[in-house]
Amino acid sequence: MSRTDRAWRRWGEVDPYFAVLSDPRYRANQLAANRTAFFETGDAYIADRLARAQEHFGFTTRGRALDFGCGVGRLTLALADRFEAVTGLDVAPAMLEEARVNAAGRSNIDFLLSDDRLANAPGHYDLVISLMVLQHIPVERGMRIVAMLLDRVAPGGIASLHVCTNRGDTPRQRFNYWAQRRVPGVRGFFNLWHGRPWAEPLMEMNAYPLDAIVALGRKKDFGEPLIQFDHHGRFETAQLLVQRAG
Structure with a gap:
C-alpha cells in the first residue's frame, strides 16, 4: 500500500469529516453541531456542477454517476438525489463504513473499495466526478487514474475533475x-x-500538469473543457468540466 493510501486510511479512522473538508467545524469534537452544514456543502457543489454542465454542454442525462474518492459520502448523497444509480469509491474502509451509515435507507448507492484499476467501477457513467482527491495522490500514479476515470465516461457524458496546479x-x-x-x-x-x-x-498536496490532463482528454474524444481556477491559501487549483463526444 502506498504512503498516501496509508495516510488516507488513517484519516478515515481518526477524523474522517475533517479529512474530507479541512475546516475546524468538521473536526470530530465539533462535528455534531455542524454535520448538516457539511452535507449542505456537498449538495450545493453538485447542484452547481450540474447547472454548469447543462448551461455549457446541454447535459441532462441522469443515469449512472461515479464519485471517485467519495470519503464519507458528502457528494455521493447529493448525486443519489439526482441520478438513478451512484457508485462511490474510496481507498479507506473506515470512510466507506461511515458513508454507508450516512446513506442508510437509500437503495441507489454502492460504496466500494477503490484501487488503481477502478476494478469496482466497470462500464460507463454519465457523470464521473472527483473533488479534492487527486491532489493527495502522487502525480505519476494520479495521471494513470485520471486516464481511467476519463475512460469510464459514457459518450455524451461529463467528467468533473479537481486538481491542484501549484503549491x-x-x-x-x-x-x-x-x-x-x-x-x-x-x-x-x-x-x-x-x-x-x-x-x-x-x-x-501534489500539483498536477493541467495541460497534460487537457491533452489526455482530447485523445479520448473529449471537447474543450470549462476550467475554473481558484486559490486556497497559497495553493492554486483548477476544476475541469468536460464532455465526451457523443
Missing part, C-alpha cells in the same frame, strides 16, 4: 514539506508545534 511554496515551505514526508518523526514534531495530535497523518 505556491517558498523554499522553506518546500523543505518542510519534504522533511515531513521523508524524515521519520519530523511530521510528529510539526504536529505538536501546530497544536495537533502527534500521530495525525500528513495530507499530501
Whole structure:
C-alpha cells in the first residue's frame, strides 16, 4: 500500500469529516453541531456542477454517476438525489463504513473499495466526478487514474475533475514539506508545534500538469473543457468540466 493510501486510511479512522473538508467545524469534537452544514456543502457543489454542465454542454442525462474518492459520502448523497444509480469509491474502509451509515435507507448507492484499476467501477457513467482527491495522490500514479476515470465516461457524458496546479511554496515551505514526508518523526514534531495530535497523518498536496490532463482528454474524444481556477491559501487549483463526444 502506498504512503498516501496509508495516510488516507488513517484519516478515515481518526477524523474522517475533517479529512474530507479541512475546516475546524468538521473536526470530530465539533462535528455534531455542524454535520448538516457539511452535507449542505456537498449538495450545493453538485447542484452547481450540474447547472454548469447543462448551461455549457446541454447535459441532462441522469443515469449512472461515479464519485471517485467519495470519503464519507458528502457528494455521493447529493448525486443519489439526482441520478438513478451512484457508485462511490474510496481507498479507506473506515470512510466507506461511515458513508454507508450516512446513506442508510437509500437503495441507489454502492460504496466500494477503490484501487488503481477502478476494478469496482466497470462500464460507463454519465457523470464521473472527483473533488479534492487527486491532489493527495502522487502525480505519476494520479495521471494513470485520471486516464481511467476519463475512460469510464459514457459518450455524451461529463467528467468533473479537481486538481491542484501549484503549491505556491517558498523554499522553506518546500523543505518542510519534504522533511515531513521523508524524515521519520519530523511530521510528529510539526504536529505538536501546530497544536495537533502527534500521530495525525500528513495530507499530501501534489500539483498536477493541467495541460497534460487537457491533452489526455482530447485523445479520448473529449471537447474543450470549462476550467475554473481558484486559490486556497497559497495553493492554486483548477476544476475541469468536460464532455465526451457523443
